[in-house]
Amino acid sequence: MRRPARLVRLALLPLLLGLAACADPVGEGEAPLEAGDPIAVKNGGGTTYMLHVGGICSYSFTNSSKGDGDARLGQWSGVESVNLEIDQTESMSTAVSQMIGHLDTYCTGEDECLLYTYSNGGAVISQALALTESGRWNILWVFGTASNEGGSEISDNFLAAPVTGLGFACRLADEIGPSDHRAGWNHNDTGGTLFYLLAGRDEWWYTGGVPDFFGGSANDGAVAYHSSGGLNDTYHISDDEPWLCYEPAYHFAGHQAAFTCEGRDLDHNAMKMAGIAELGG
Template identity: 30%
Template sequence: MNTTLLRVGLFFLLMLGALPLCASAANYTLWVNGRGAGGVPGNYQDFSYWGPAAVNAGVNKQAVNWDGAGSIAEQSGIVRNALDCFCTGSNWCYIAAYSAGDPIVGYNLAHYGSSQRPVTTAVANAAGVCAPAGGGAPTQSGWNIKWIRVAAGAGGGTELADVGAWALGEALARDLRTATVRAMYNHNSTGGVMFYMYAGARGTLYSFLLPGQDDEVVAYHSSGGVSGSSGGAYCNPGDWFCRDLTLGEQVNEGGVPKWSYHAVVLRDDGERYTHYLQKNWQGIAAPMRADVEASAL
């Protein structure tokens, strides 16, 4: 056989073999849980924390399950594994975070968002870790993230942790004290990625412990991304006893801004949404899920 023709044929076979790698570019939607037990860490298809897995929750949805009780620093590696798996190389991510999922995502962006990350195959093992893509284990700076949506965000902490309303032996409860989590990382350091905040206001049981409007677990100062070293009282327009939480990235009434790249897209003016998922995508996570379904394509 003509050796030139053989070489040409081998070249095209190699090129065809490389096509799946090029064609594998995809978008993924990562769901990062909050406090409390739920799905199995490393199992990206276990949505038992949220509700029925059949629910539409964005393109190629993945459940980023961490234990919901350990410290943010300790558990943050589980989230980094998912970011490395699905948000590197030619792949991009949308992120939906709930409650304590907010600070664990923010912590990773602030501390590791400009670090060298392995480009991976997006195929995970049982521990939720993806193998490096191609030969030579290429890396990139940070992750490919289109946006982050946050329901009932606890990035500003909760007064329930301050007063010991939760088990004091739980590391996460200690982390979620308002002064502690606000000092844990630079909330302004998001790598230019927007955090779109959903703030619920149907609080009842613990409202006397939480300043301003709340969803029964976190107050508007946290779920609305209000900056500062401690919480404050923020409410819906028309409340005479506290300042307004503004929509978008606008400075709040009284002059206190939100953290950089944080915007309120839902302020619960009708006081309809509680904190709780009820294992069925409910509470303030419900309108976030609907927006993710419509825009994470």
């Protein structure tokens, strides 16, 4: 099953390269929402929000420097979905500062939040929680798909220059390597909020093959398992090991797999909407 699937992927690679991996796949006929559009209802005394956070080089969940794409917000009964405007093109400090402002807006008092983060959005919420007072917000959980919380090797070291050719053409792409993200703050400090993580393992040949940014470790083309799985070190992981459910001691505190111990056989782009589908949105 694996080899035919891989050959199909390989046949599509020129298209992937030509498009610079610009599209975020979603269902057909679904118009993307504008940033800040509310789409659901209130509950009781407070509102439950699902805050959507985009990835590297994005301005919101549905709008990135790669184009608007087809990303859409998830929709759930009794939950108001919000497309957070967070500038992830310049610096982590800008992004985290904006994230904190949004959390103050949506996640205090009677209101409460769930977070759906994609890629580097997982790092932004992690740093925001670690650098602020515990208990400041009512965040029930964070769902991170293809999370870059542990940093991406394609931002790292001497291979950084070609990264701009892979659709990561913004200044922040320089700041999101494993050393920056792992040594930069204490990831075990989530303020008691659990992180649910869905990881992808369908590599891109131009990051997992020639050259191999990930040293043979499982990855989705942009982030390795050690990051998307919330592991507490840059472990080398085979992608056919059910690695996501080893003992908690291998993970940041409060970080655990969502739905599966094996992740999904999807690439970084496809992972963006995969979690919403799995959450029934």
